[in-house]
Amino acid sequence: MAIVELKAVSKRYGETDVLRDIDLEIEQGEFVALVGYSGAGKTTLVSLIAGLIKPDAGTVMFRGKPVTAPGPDRGVVFQTYSLLPWLTVTENVALAVDQVFSDRSAEQRRAHVERYIAMVNLTTARDKKPGQLSGGMRQRVALARALAMEPELLLLDEPLSALDALTRAKLQSELARICRVSGKTILLVTNDVDEGILLADRIVPLEAGPAASLGPCVAVDIPRPRERTALNHDERFKAIRGEVIDYLLSSAHDKRTRNRSSLVAGVVPSLDTTP
Amino acid sequence: MIAKFLEISQIAKTFDGVNGPQVVVEDFNLNVARGEFVSIIGHSGCGKSTVLSMVAGLTASSAGAIVLAGKAISEPGPDRGVVFQAPNLFPWMTALENVVLGVEQVQPQKSHKEHAAIASHYLELVGLADSLHKKPAALSSGMRQRVGLARAFALSPQMLLLDEPFGMLDSLTRLELQDVLISLWRQDRKTALMVTHDVDEALFLSDRVVMMTQGPRAHVGEILAIPFERPRTRKVVVEDARYYPLRERIMGFLESQEGHAVPEAVAQTTTRALTESNRAITPA
Numbered sequence A: 001m002a003i004v005e006l007k008a009v010s011k012r013y014g015e016t017d018v019l020r021d022i023d024l025e026i027e028q029g030e031f032v033a034l035v036g037y038s039g040a041g042k043t044t045l046v047s048l049i050a051g052l053i054k055p056d057a058g059t060v061m062f063r064g065k066p067v068t069a070p071g072p073d074r075g076v077v078f079q080t081y082s083l084l085p086w087l088t089v090t091e092n093v094a095l096a097v098d099q100v101f102s103d104r105s106a107e108q109r110r111a112h113v114e115r116y117i118a119m120v121n122l123t124t125a126r127d128k129k130p131g132q133l134s135g136g137m138r139q140r141v142a143l144a145r146a147l148a149m150e151p152e153l154l155l156l157d158e159p160l161s162a163l164d165a166l167t168r169a170k171l172q173s174e175l176a177r178i179c180r181v182s183g184k185t186i187l188l189v190t191n192d193v194d195e196g197i198l199l200a201d202r203i204v205p206l207e208a209g210p211a212a213s214l215g216p217c218v219a220v221d222i223p224r225p226r227e228r229t230a231l232n233h234d235e236r237f238k239a240i241r242g243e244v245i246d247y248l249l250s251s252a253h254d255k256r257t258r259n260r261s262s263l264v265a266g267v268v269p270s271l272d273t274t275p
Numbered sequence B: 001m002i003a004k005f006l007e008i009s010q011i012a013k014t015f016d017g018v019n020g021p022q023v024v025v026e027d028f029n030l031n032v033a034r035g036e037f038v039s040i041i042g043h044s045g046c047g048k049s050t051v052l053s054m055v056a057g058l059t060a061s062s063a064g065a066i067v068l069a070g071k072a073i074s075e076p077g078p079d080r081g082v083v084f085q086a087p088n089l090f091p092w093m094t095a096l097e098n099v100v101l102g103v104e105q106v107q108p109q110k111s112h113k114e115h116a117a118i119a120s121h122y123l124e125l126v127g128l129a130d131s132l133h134k135k136p137a138a139l140s141s142g143m144r145q146r147v148g149l150a151r152a153f154a155l156s157p158q159m160l161l162l163d164e165p166f167g168m169l170d171s172l173t174r175l176e177l178q179d180v181l182i183s184l185w186r187q188d189r190k191t192a193l194m195v196t197h198d199v200d201e202a203l204f205l206s207d208r209v210v211m212m213t214q215g216p217r218a219h220v221g222e223i224l225a226i227p228f229e230r231p232r233t234r235k236v237v238v239e240d241a242r243y244y245p246l247r248e249r250i251m252g253f254l255e256s257q258e259g260h261a262v263p264e265a266v267a268q269t270t271t272r273a274l275t276e277s278n279r280a281i282t283p284a
Helices: A042-050 A089-100 A106-119 A135-148 A165-182 A193-199 A235-263 B048-056 B095-106 B112-125 B141-154 B171-188 B199-205 B234-239 B243-256 B264-281
Strands: A002-013 A016-027 A031-036 A057-062 A074-077 A153-157 A185-190 A202-206 B006-017 B020-032 B037-041 B063-068 B080-083 B159-163 B191-196 B208-212 B220-225
Touching: A002 A042, A002 A185, A016 A042, A016 A185, A031 A042, A031 A193, A031 A235, A042 A057, A042 A074, A042 A153, A042 A185, A074 A135, A089 A106, A089 A135, A106 A135, A106 A165, A135 A165, A165 A193, A185 A193, A193 A202, A193 A235, A202 A235, A235 B171, A235 B234, B006 B048, B020 B048, B020 B220, B037 B048, B037 B199, B048 B063, B048 B080, B048 B159, B048 B191, B080 B141, B095 B112, B095 B141, B112 B141, B112 B171, B141 B171, B171 B199, B171 B234, B191 B199, B199 B234, B199 B243, B208 B243, B220 B243, B234 B243
Parallel strands: A031 A185, A031 A202, A074 A153, A153 A185, B037 B191, B037 B208, B080 B159, B159 B191
Antiparallel strands: A002 A016, A002 A057, B006 B020, B006 B063, B208 B220
Protein backbone atom coordinates (compact mmCIF):
# COMPACT_ATOMS: atom_id res chain seq x y z
CA MET A 1 0.00 0.00 0.00
CA ALA A 2 1.20 3.51 -0.78
CA ILE A 3 2.11 5.45 2.35
CA VAL A 4 1.93 8.78 0.48
CA GLU A 5 -0.57 9.46 -2.25
CA LEU A 6 -0.96 12.72 -4.18
CA LYS A 7 -3.80 12.96 -6.68
CA ALA A 8 -4.12 15.82 -9.19
CA VAL A 9 -2.52 18.26 -6.75
CA SER A 10 -2.15 21.88 -7.84
CA LYS A 11 -0.79 24.84 -5.93
CA ARG A 12 -0.56 28.50 -6.86
CA TYR A 13 0.87 31.53 -5.09
CA GLY A 14 -1.05 34.65 -6.14
CA GLU A 15 -0.98 34.78 -9.94
CA THR A 16 1.70 32.14 -10.32
CA ASP A 17 0.95 28.47 -10.88
CA VAL A 18 3.66 26.56 -9.06
CA LEU A 19 2.56 22.95 -9.27
CA ARG A 20 0.01 21.56 -11.69
CA ASP A 21 -1.61 18.13 -11.69
CA ILE A 22 0.86 16.29 -9.52
CA ASP A 23 0.26 12.54 -9.12
CA LEU A 24 2.69 10.70 -6.90
CA GLU A 25 2.66 7.52 -4.85
CA ILE A 26 5.37 6.46 -2.45
CA GLU A 27 5.40 2.89 -1.18
CA GLN A 28 6.22 1.86 2.39
CA GLY A 29 10.02 1.55 2.76
CA GLU A 30 10.74 3.18 -0.58
CA PHE A 31 13.42 5.84 -1.13
CA VAL A 32 12.27 8.33 -3.76
CA ALA A 33 14.36 11.23 -5.08
CA LEU A 34 12.51 14.23 -6.48
CA VAL A 35 14.96 15.97 -8.83
CA GLY A 36 14.39 19.41 -10.35
CA TYR A 37 15.52 23.00 -10.77
CA SER A 38 15.68 25.50 -7.94
CA GLY A 39 12.43 27.41 -7.92
CA ALA A 40 10.49 24.66 -9.68
CA GLY A 41 8.31 23.96 -6.66
CA LYS A 42 10.15 21.11 -4.93
CA THR A 43 9.91 22.71 -1.48
CA THR A 44 6.23 23.46 -2.10
CA LEU A 45 5.67 19.76 -2.76
CA VAL A 46 7.48 18.80 0.47
CA SER A 47 5.50 21.38 2.43
CA LEU A 48 2.24 19.93 1.06
CA ILE A 49 3.15 16.42 2.24
CA ALA A 50 4.44 17.76 5.56
CA GLY A 51 1.09 19.52 6.04
CA LEU A 52 2.66 22.97 6.28
CA ILE A 53 0.51 24.26 3.40
CA LYS A 54 -2.69 23.10 1.71
CA PRO A 55 -3.23 22.35 -1.99
CA ASP A 56 -5.57 24.50 -4.10
CA ALA A 57 -6.84 21.41 -5.90
CA GLY A 58 -6.43 17.66 -5.54
CA THR A 59 -5.74 15.55 -2.46
CA VAL A 60 -2.68 14.73 -0.37
CA MET A 61 -3.09 11.47 1.56
CA PHE A 62 -0.79 9.98 4.19
CA ARG A 63 -1.53 6.41 5.30
CA GLY A 64 -4.91 6.66 3.57
CA LYS A 65 -5.97 9.82 5.42
CA PRO A 66 -5.98 13.39 4.08
CA VAL A 67 -3.10 15.52 5.36
CA THR A 68 -4.43 18.49 7.33
CA ALA A 69 -1.56 19.50 9.63
CA PRO A 70 2.10 18.73 10.35
CA GLY A 71 2.80 15.82 12.68
CA PRO A 72 5.63 13.79 14.19
CA ASP A 73 4.83 10.93 11.80
CA ARG A 74 6.50 13.02 9.06
CA GLY A 75 10.01 14.29 9.88
CA VAL A 76 11.43 17.11 7.79
CA VAL A 77 15.07 18.13 7.27
CA PHE A 78 15.50 21.45 5.49
CA GLN A 79 18.53 22.91 3.75
CA THR A 80 18.96 25.33 6.65
CA TYR A 81 19.44 23.28 9.76
CA SER A 82 17.14 25.21 12.11
CA LEU A 83 19.03 24.24 15.25
CA LEU A 84 18.68 26.23 18.44
CA PRO A 85 22.05 27.96 18.82
CA TRP A 86 22.05 28.10 22.63
CA LEU A 87 21.51 24.34 23.01
CA THR A 88 24.14 21.63 22.61
CA VAL A 89 23.90 18.83 20.04
CA THR A 90 22.42 16.52 22.69
CA GLU A 91 19.95 19.16 23.88
CA ASN A 92 18.80 19.96 20.34
CA VAL A 93 18.01 16.31 19.67
CA ALA A 94 16.56 15.78 23.18
CA LEU A 95 14.14 18.65 22.67
CA ALA A 96 12.43 16.76 19.85
CA VAL A 97 12.63 13.37 21.59
CA ASP A 98 11.11 14.72 24.82
CA GLN A 99 8.14 16.08 22.87
CA VAL A 100 7.45 12.96 20.84
CA PHE A 101 8.22 10.32 23.48
CA SER A 102 6.91 12.08 26.58
CA ASP A 103 5.49 8.75 27.79
CA ARG A 104 8.97 7.21 28.15
CA SER A 105 11.23 7.58 31.19
CA ALA A 106 14.00 10.18 31.28
CA GLU A 107 16.57 7.37 31.21
CA GLN A 108 14.97 5.79 28.11
CA ARG A 109 14.84 9.13 26.35
CA ARG A 110 18.49 9.85 27.15
CA ALA A 111 19.57 6.49 25.70
CA HIS A 112 17.39 7.11 22.66
CA VAL A 113 19.04 10.50 22.01
CA GLU A 114 22.50 8.98 22.36
CA ARG A 115 21.72 6.20 19.94
CA TYR A 116 20.77 8.62 17.17
CA ILE A 117 23.70 10.93 17.83
CA ALA A 118 25.94 7.89 17.46
CA MET A 119 24.17 6.92 14.24
CA VAL A 120 25.27 10.18 12.60
CA ASN A 121 28.78 9.89 14.13
CA LEU A 122 28.55 12.90 16.40
CA THR A 123 29.14 11.29 19.80
CA THR A 124 32.43 13.15 20.27
CA ALA A 125 30.71 16.47 19.50
CA ARG A 126 27.57 15.90 21.57
CA ASP A 127 28.31 18.67 24.08
CA LYS A 128 29.12 21.30 21.46
CA LYS A 129 26.82 24.07 20.36
CA PRO A 130 25.89 24.62 16.68
CA GLY A 131 28.25 27.61 16.47
CA GLN A 132 31.19 25.31 17.14
CA LEU A 133 30.25 22.86 14.37
CA SER A 134 30.92 22.84 10.62
CA GLY A 135 28.03 23.02 8.14
CA GLY A 136 28.24 19.28 7.52
CA MET A 137 28.11 18.50 11.25
CA ARG A 138 25.14 20.82 11.79
CA GLN A 139 23.28 19.07 9.01
CA ARG A 140 24.01 15.75 10.71
CA VAL A 141 22.48 17.08 13.95
CA ALA A 142 19.35 18.05 12.00
CA LEU A 143 19.27 14.56 10.51
CA ALA A 144 19.73 12.91 13.92
CA ARG A 145 16.89 15.03 15.30
CA ALA A 146 14.55 14.05 12.47
CA LEU A 147 15.48 10.35 12.72
CA ALA A 148 15.20 10.31 16.51
CA MET A 149 11.53 11.25 16.24
CA GLU A 150 11.18 7.91 14.42
CA PRO A 151 8.81 9.32 11.83
CA GLU A 152 7.08 6.97 9.39
CA LEU A 153 8.18 9.22 6.56
CA LEU A 154 11.35 11.27 6.31
CA LEU A 155 11.22 14.35 4.08
CA LEU A 156 14.69 15.61 3.16
CA ASP A 157 14.55 18.97 1.39
CA GLU A 158 17.95 19.64 -0.25
CA PRO A 159 19.67 18.59 2.97
CA LEU A 160 23.15 18.68 1.41
CA SER A 161 22.89 21.54 -1.07
CA ALA A 162 24.43 24.20 1.16
CA LEU A 163 27.60 22.14 1.67
CA ASP A 164 30.79 22.15 -0.38
CA ALA A 165 31.37 19.28 -2.81
CA LEU A 166 33.70 17.28 -0.59
CA THR A 167 31.53 17.46 2.53
CA ARG A 168 28.49 16.72 0.40
CA ALA A 169 30.06 13.58 -1.04
CA LYS A 170 30.97 12.35 2.45
CA LEU A 171 27.49 13.02 3.82
CA GLN A 172 25.88 11.33 0.81
CA SER A 173 27.72 8.11 1.62
CA GLU A 174 26.76 8.47 5.24
CA LEU A 175 23.14 9.19 4.35
CA ALA A 176 23.11 6.03 2.21
CA ARG A 177 24.34 4.03 5.20
CA ILE A 178 21.90 5.62 7.66
CA CYS A 179 18.99 5.02 5.29
CA ARG A 180 19.94 1.37 4.95
CA VAL A 181 20.03 0.79 8.71
CA SER A 182 16.91 2.82 9.48
CA GLY A 183 14.81 1.27 6.69
CA LYS A 184 12.60 4.37 6.56
CA THR A 185 10.36 5.60 3.80
CA ILE A 186 12.19 8.64 2.43
CA LEU A 187 11.46 11.44 0.01
CA LEU A 188 14.66 13.28 -0.90
CA VAL A 189 14.43 16.57 -2.78
CA THR A 190 17.54 17.57 -4.70
CA ASN A 191 18.80 19.44 -7.77
CA ASP A 192 21.69 17.00 -8.12
CA VAL A 193 20.92 14.07 -10.43
CA ASP A 194 23.96 12.09 -9.27
CA GLU A 195 22.88 12.41 -5.64
CA GLY A 196 19.46 11.04 -6.53
CA ILE A 197 20.92 8.05 -8.37
CA LEU A 198 23.42 7.34 -5.61
CA LEU A 199 20.75 7.17 -2.92
CA ALA A 200 17.27 6.43 -4.25
CA ASP A 201 15.21 3.47 -5.47
CA ARG A 202 13.37 5.70 -7.91
CA ILE A 203 13.94 9.12 -9.49
CA VAL A 204 10.95 11.40 -10.05
CA PRO A 205 11.87 14.38 -12.21
CA LEU A 206 10.02 17.65 -11.63
CA GLU A 207 10.03 19.74 -14.80
CA ALA A 208 11.05 23.39 -14.73
CA GLY A 209 8.48 25.86 -13.40
CA PRO A 210 6.11 27.65 -13.54
CA ALA A 211 3.19 25.22 -13.43
CA ALA A 212 5.52 22.25 -13.02
CA SER A 213 4.33 18.67 -13.37
CA LEU A 214 6.17 15.44 -12.71
CA GLY A 215 8.01 13.69 -15.53
CA PRO A 216 8.27 9.94 -16.13
CA CYS A 217 9.71 8.02 -13.14
CA VAL A 218 12.98 6.15 -13.56
CA ALA A 219 13.71 3.10 -11.41
CA VAL A 220 17.29 3.03 -10.10
CA ASP A 221 17.96 -0.68 -10.47
CA ILE A 222 21.61 -0.51 -9.38
CA PRO A 223 22.65 -2.83 -6.53
CA ARG A 224 23.71 -1.31 -3.20
CA PRO A 225 26.06 -0.24 -1.76
CA ARG A 226 26.70 2.16 -4.62
CA GLU A 227 30.13 3.69 -4.78
CA ARG A 228 30.47 7.11 -6.38
CA THR A 229 33.66 6.51 -8.35
CA ALA A 230 32.79 2.96 -9.39
CA LEU A 231 29.42 4.10 -10.79
CA ASN A 232 31.37 5.66 -13.66
CA HIS A 233 31.66 2.26 -15.28
CA ASP A 234 28.14 1.14 -14.53
CA GLU A 235 26.04 1.11 -17.72
CA ARG A 236 22.77 1.54 -15.83
CA PHE A 237 24.15 4.60 -14.05
CA LYS A 238 25.12 6.22 -17.35
CA ALA A 239 21.76 5.42 -18.93
CA ILE A 240 19.68 6.69 -15.99
CA ARG A 241 21.79 9.82 -15.69
CA GLY A 242 21.44 10.58 -19.39
CA GLU A 243 17.71 10.02 -19.35
CA VAL A 244 17.00 12.24 -16.32
CA ILE A 245 19.30 15.09 -17.40
CA ASP A 246 17.92 15.04 -20.95
CA TYR A 247 14.37 15.19 -19.68
CA LEU A 248 15.01 18.07 -17.27
CA LEU A 249 17.05 20.18 -19.68
CA SER A 250 14.59 19.76 -22.52
CA SER A 251 11.61 20.53 -20.27
CA ALA A 252 13.27 23.81 -19.29
CA HIS A 253 14.19 24.59 -22.88
CA ASP A 254 10.67 23.96 -24.17
CA LYS A 255 9.11 26.06 -21.43
CA ARG A 256 11.43 29.02 -21.99
CA THR A 257 10.99 28.97 -25.75
CA ARG A 258 7.23 28.91 -25.28
CA ASN A 259 7.27 31.78 -22.76
CA ARG A 260 9.60 33.83 -24.88
CA SER A 261 7.63 33.49 -28.08
CA SER A 262 4.51 34.56 -26.23
CA LEU A 263 6.35 37.68 -25.06
CA VAL A 264 8.28 38.69 -28.15
CA ALA A 265 6.74 37.04 -31.18
CA GLY A 266 9.28 35.41 -33.44
CA VAL A 267 12.37 36.29 -31.42
CA VAL A 268 14.27 33.15 -30.48
CA PRO A 269 17.91 33.50 -29.41
CA SER A 270 20.31 32.12 -31.98
CA LEU A 271 22.58 30.35 -29.50
CA ASP A 272 22.44 26.96 -31.15
CA THR A 273 23.08 28.16 -34.68
CA THR A 274 26.45 29.82 -34.06
CA PRO A 275 29.21 28.27 -36.18
CA MET B 1 52.17 30.50 -32.84
CA ILE B 2 52.81 31.19 -29.19
CA ALA B 3 52.80 27.89 -27.37
CA LYS B 4 53.02 29.59 -24.00
CA PHE B 5 50.47 32.36 -24.08
CA LEU B 6 50.19 32.25 -20.32
CA GLU B 7 53.18 31.04 -18.36
CA ILE B 8 52.94 30.35 -14.65
CA SER B 9 56.38 29.46 -13.27
CA GLN B 10 57.05 28.20 -9.78
CA ILE B 11 54.61 30.51 -8.11
CA ALA B 12 53.99 30.28 -4.40
CA LYS B 13 51.69 32.04 -1.97
CA THR B 14 52.31 32.38 1.73
CA PHE B 15 49.76 33.92 4.06
CA ASP B 16 50.49 35.01 7.63
CA GLY B 17 48.56 32.67 9.87
CA VAL B 18 48.02 32.54 13.62
CA ASN B 19 50.75 29.89 13.92
CA GLY B 20 53.22 31.65 11.65
CA PRO B 21 53.36 31.74 7.87
CA GLN B 22 51.08 29.32 5.98
CA VAL B 23 52.31 28.14 2.59
CA VAL B 24 49.08 27.70 0.64
CA VAL B 25 50.47 27.18 -2.86
CA GLU B 26 54.02 26.17 -3.67
CA ASP B 27 55.92 25.39 -6.86
CA PHE B 28 52.85 25.71 -9.08
CA ASN B 29 53.76 25.45 -12.78
CA LEU B 30 51.41 25.68 -15.74
CA ASN B 31 51.58 26.82 -19.36
CA VAL B 32 48.47 27.67 -21.33
CA ALA B 33 48.51 27.97 -25.13
CA ARG B 34 46.64 30.69 -27.01
CA GLY B 35 43.03 29.68 -27.56
CA GLU B 36 43.20 26.90 -25.01
CA PHE B 37 40.55 26.29 -22.35
CA VAL B 38 42.15 24.98 -19.15
CA SER B 39 40.38 24.10 -15.90
CA ILE B 40 41.89 23.79 -12.47
CA ILE B 41 39.99 21.35 -10.28
CA GLY B 42 40.53 20.65 -6.61
CA HIS B 43 38.79 20.51 -3.25
CA SER B 44 37.49 23.59 -1.43
CA GLY B 45 40.35 25.37 0.25
CA CYS B 46 43.13 23.74 -1.77
CA GLY B 47 44.29 27.10 -3.11
CA LYS B 48 42.92 26.97 -6.64
CA SER B 49 41.19 30.33 -6.37
CA THR B 50 44.41 31.79 -4.95
CA VAL B 51 46.20 30.74 -8.14
CA LEU B 52 43.51 32.36 -10.30
CA SER B 53 43.61 35.49 -8.19
CA MET B 54 47.37 35.74 -8.73
CA VAL B 55 46.88 35.43 -12.50
CA ALA B 56 44.21 38.13 -12.30
CA GLY B 57 46.74 40.31 -10.49
CA LEU B 58 44.44 40.69 -7.50
CA THR B 59 46.78 38.81 -5.18
CA ALA B 60 50.56 39.22 -5.28
CA SER B 61 52.53 35.97 -5.49
CA SER B 62 55.15 35.30 -2.83
CA ALA B 63 57.53 33.70 -5.34
CA GLY B 64 57.71 32.86 -9.01
CA ALA B 65 56.46 34.69 -12.08
CA ILE B 66 53.33 34.90 -14.23
CA VAL B 67 53.76 36.05 -17.83
CA LEU B 68 50.84 36.75 -20.18
CA ALA B 69 51.63 37.32 -23.88
CA GLY B 70 55.23 38.13 -23.04
CA LYS B 71 54.38 40.58 -20.25
CA ALA B 72 54.83 39.94 -16.52
CA ILE B 73 51.64 40.30 -14.51
CA SER B 74 51.80 42.52 -11.45
CA GLU B 75 48.35 44.10 -11.23
CA PRO B 76 44.82 43.66 -12.60
CA GLY B 77 44.13 44.91 -16.13
CA PRO B 78 41.49 44.90 -18.88
CA ASP B 79 43.53 42.28 -20.79
CA ARG B 80 42.16 39.71 -18.31
CA GLY B 81 38.40 39.47 -17.86
CA VAL B 82 37.37 37.85 -14.59
CA VAL B 83 34.06 36.11 -13.93
CA PHE B 84 33.38 35.50 -10.25
CA GLN B 85 30.83 33.27 -8.55
CA ALA B 86 28.53 36.27 -8.14
CA PRO B 87 28.30 38.69 -11.07
CA ASN B 88 28.40 41.86 -8.92
CA LEU B 89 25.92 43.82 -11.02
CA PHE B 90 24.88 47.33 -10.08
CA PRO B 91 21.33 46.91 -8.76
CA TRP B 92 20.08 50.30 -9.99
CA MET B 93 21.15 49.64 -13.60
CA THR B 94 19.48 47.45 -16.21
CA ALA B 95 21.24 44.42 -17.68
CA LEU B 96 22.15 46.50 -20.74
CA GLU B 97 23.47 49.44 -18.69
CA ASN B 98 25.61 47.10 -16.59
CA VAL B 99 27.31 45.68 -19.68
CA VAL B 100 27.59 49.10 -21.40
CA LEU B 101 29.39 50.45 -18.32
CA GLY B 102 32.18 47.94 -18.80
CA VAL B 103 32.39 48.40 -22.57
CA GLU B 104 32.72 52.20 -22.16
CA GLN B 105 35.71 51.71 -19.90
CA VAL B 106 37.70 49.50 -22.26
CA GLN B 107 36.68 51.20 -25.53
CA PRO B 108 36.31 54.91 -24.70
CA GLN B 109 36.94 55.93 -28.31
CA LYS B 110 33.67 54.37 -29.52
CA SER B 111 30.30 56.14 -29.55
CA HIS B 112 27.55 55.43 -27.09
CA LYS B 113 25.56 53.82 -29.89
CA GLU B 114 28.40 51.40 -30.59
CA HIS B 115 28.74 50.59 -26.88
CA ALA B 116 25.05 49.75 -26.71
CA ALA B 117 25.28 47.66 -29.89
CA ILE B 118 28.17 45.59 -28.52
CA ALA B 119 26.46 45.12 -25.16
CA SER B 120 23.13 44.07 -26.62
CA HIS B 121 24.84 41.71 -29.09
CA TYR B 122 26.42 39.74 -26.23
CA LEU B 123 23.28 39.87 -24.10
CA GLU B 124 21.36 38.38 -27.02
CA LEU B 125 23.97 35.66 -27.38
CA VAL B 126 23.47 34.61 -23.76
CA GLY B 127 19.70 34.39 -24.30
CA LEU B 128 18.67 37.65 -22.65
CA ALA B 129 17.24 39.40 -25.72
CA ASP B 130 13.96 40.10 -23.93
CA SER B 131 15.52 41.10 -20.61
CA LEU B 132 17.86 43.89 -21.75
CA HIS B 133 16.01 46.51 -19.75
CA LYS B 134 15.40 44.50 -16.61
CA LYS B 135 17.25 45.27 -13.41
CA PRO B 136 19.12 42.52 -11.52
CA ALA B 137 16.35 42.18 -8.92
CA ALA B 138 13.94 41.14 -11.70
CA LEU B 139 16.33 38.40 -12.90
CA SER B 140 16.90 34.89 -11.52
CA SER B 141 20.40 34.05 -10.26
CA GLY B 142 21.05 32.07 -13.45
CA MET B 143 20.04 35.06 -15.59
CA ARG B 144 22.25 37.38 -13.54
CA GLN B 145 25.23 35.15 -14.16
CA ARG B 146 24.34 35.22 -17.89
CA VAL B 147 24.74 39.01 -17.68
CA GLY B 148 28.12 38.46 -16.01
CA LEU B 149 29.22 36.21 -18.88
CA ALA B 150 27.97 38.68 -21.51
CA ARG B 151 29.90 41.46 -19.81
CA ALA B 152 33.12 39.45 -19.65
CA PHE B 153 32.97 38.61 -23.37
CA ALA B 154 31.83 42.12 -24.39
CA LEU B 155 35.01 43.57 -22.87
CA SER B 156 36.92 41.35 -25.31
CA PRO B 157 39.89 40.68 -23.04
CA GLN B 158 42.95 38.71 -24.16
CA MET B 159 42.17 36.09 -21.63
CA LEU B 160 39.22 34.95 -19.52
CA LEU B 161 39.57 33.97 -15.88
CA LEU B 162 36.59 32.14 -14.43
CA ASP B 163 36.46 31.54 -10.68
CA GLU B 164 33.80 28.89 -10.02
CA PRO B 165 31.49 30.88 -12.29
CA PHE B 166 28.46 28.63 -11.69
CA GLY B 167 29.20 27.59 -8.12
CA MET B 168 26.18 29.37 -6.70
CA LEU B 169 23.69 27.90 -9.15
CA ASP B 170 21.76 24.64 -8.78
CA SER B 171 23.28 21.77 -10.70
CA LEU B 172 20.72 21.89 -13.52
CA THR B 173 20.90 25.64 -14.12
CA ARG B 174 24.67 25.12 -14.09
CA LEU B 175 24.36 22.76 -17.08
CA GLU B 176 22.44 25.41 -19.02
CA LEU B 177 25.03 28.09 -18.26
CA GLN B 178 27.82 25.76 -19.36
CA ASP B 179 26.05 25.51 -22.72
CA VAL B 180 25.87 29.31 -22.86
CA LEU B 181 29.57 29.62 -22.00
CA ILE B 182 30.70 27.06 -24.57
CA SER B 183 28.69 28.68 -27.35
CA LEU B 184 30.09 32.13 -26.48
CA TRP B 185 33.60 30.71 -26.30
CA ARG B 186 33.14 28.99 -29.67
CA GLN B 187 32.92 32.40 -31.41
CA ASP B 188 36.47 33.55 -30.75
CA ARG B 189 38.16 30.81 -28.74
CA LYS B 190 39.33 33.15 -26.06
CA THR B 191 42.14 31.70 -23.95
CA ALA B 192 40.47 30.69 -20.70
CA LEU B 193 41.49 29.53 -17.25
CA MET B 194 38.66 28.29 -15.05
CA VAL B 195 38.58 27.15 -11.45
CA THR B 196 35.90 24.61 -10.56
CA HIS B 197 35.15 21.68 -8.29
CA ASP B 198 32.61 20.21 -10.71
CA VAL B 199 34.08 17.25 -12.61
CA ASP B 200 31.46 17.28 -15.38
CA GLU B 201 31.88 21.01 -15.91
CA ALA B 202 35.65 20.64 -16.30
CA LEU B 203 35.29 17.72 -18.73
CA PHE B 204 32.69 19.39 -20.92
CA LEU B 205 34.43 22.75 -21.28
CA SER B 206 38.18 22.12 -21.17
CA ASP B 207 41.03 21.13 -23.43
CA ARG B 208 43.00 20.17 -20.36
CA VAL B 209 42.08 19.59 -16.73
CA VAL B 210 44.66 20.45 -14.09
CA MET B 211 44.15 18.53 -10.88
CA MET B 212 45.48 20.28 -7.82
CA THR B 213 46.70 18.52 -4.72
CA GLN B 214 45.18 19.25 -1.34
CA GLY B 215 46.89 22.11 0.50
CA PRO B 216 48.95 23.23 2.29
CA ARG B 217 51.76 23.56 -0.25
CA ALA B 218 49.31 22.75 -3.02
CA HIS B 219 50.65 22.25 -6.52
CA VAL B 220 49.76 20.61 -9.82
CA GLY B 221 49.13 16.92 -9.14
CA GLU B 222 48.19 15.64 -12.56
CA ILE B 223 47.10 17.08 -15.91
CA LEU B 224 44.58 15.35 -18.13
CA ALA B 225 44.16 16.16 -21.83
CA ILE B 226 40.47 16.10 -22.82
CA PRO B 227 40.24 14.68 -26.33
CA PHE B 228 36.64 15.46 -27.32
CA GLU B 229 36.29 17.20 -30.68
CA ARG B 230 34.92 20.71 -30.88
CA PRO B 231 32.40 22.14 -31.30
CA ARG B 232 31.05 20.10 -28.41
CA THR B 233 27.50 19.36 -27.44
CA ARG B 234 26.70 17.77 -24.10
CA LYS B 235 24.95 14.80 -25.64
CA VAL B 236 27.88 13.86 -27.90
CA VAL B 237 30.46 14.40 -25.16
CA VAL B 238 28.59 12.37 -22.54
CA GLU B 239 27.98 9.52 -24.99
CA ASP B 240 31.65 9.37 -25.97
CA ALA B 241 33.16 6.10 -24.72
CA ARG B 242 36.05 8.05 -23.18
CA TYR B 243 33.80 10.30 -21.03
CA TYR B 244 33.13 8.12 -18.01
CA PRO B 245 36.68 6.70 -17.76
CA LEU B 246 38.00 10.31 -17.69
CA ARG B 247 35.35 11.23 -15.13
CA GLU B 248 36.36 8.29 -12.97
CA ARG B 249 40.02 9.26 -13.20
CA ILE B 250 39.39 12.81 -11.96
CA MET B 251 37.04 11.64 -9.20
CA GLY B 252 39.64 9.06 -8.20
CA PHE B 253 42.31 11.73 -7.98
CA LEU B 254 40.07 13.97 -5.86
CA GLU B 255 39.21 11.08 -3.54
CA SER B 256 42.90 10.27 -3.12
CA GLN B 257 43.46 13.86 -1.97
CA GLU B 258 40.84 13.78 0.76
CA GLY B 259 42.12 14.65 4.18
CA HIS B 260 45.74 13.65 3.94
CA ALA B 261 48.53 15.93 2.80
CA VAL B 262 51.36 14.28 0.89
CA PRO B 263 54.66 14.13 2.85
CA GLU B 264 56.83 16.97 1.69
CA ALA B 265 59.83 15.11 0.26
CA VAL B 266 57.60 12.74 -1.70
CA ALA B 267 55.47 15.63 -2.91
CA GLN B 268 58.44 17.45 -4.35
CA THR B 269 59.81 14.53 -6.33
CA THR B 270 56.35 13.65 -7.59
CA THR B 271 55.75 17.22 -8.67
CA ARG B 272 58.94 17.23 -10.64
CA ALA B 273 58.18 13.86 -12.25
CA LEU B 274 54.63 14.91 -13.05
CA THR B 275 55.68 18.27 -14.41
CA GLU B 276 57.92 16.38 -16.81
CA SER B 277 55.13 14.07 -17.89
CA ASN B 278 52.75 17.04 -18.17
CA ARG B 279 54.98 18.52 -20.77
CA ALA B 280 54.62 15.35 -22.78
CA ILE B 281 50.83 15.66 -23.04
CA THR B 282 50.69 19.43 -23.39
CA PRO B 283 49.69 20.32 -26.94
CA ALA B 284 52.70 21.90 -28.62
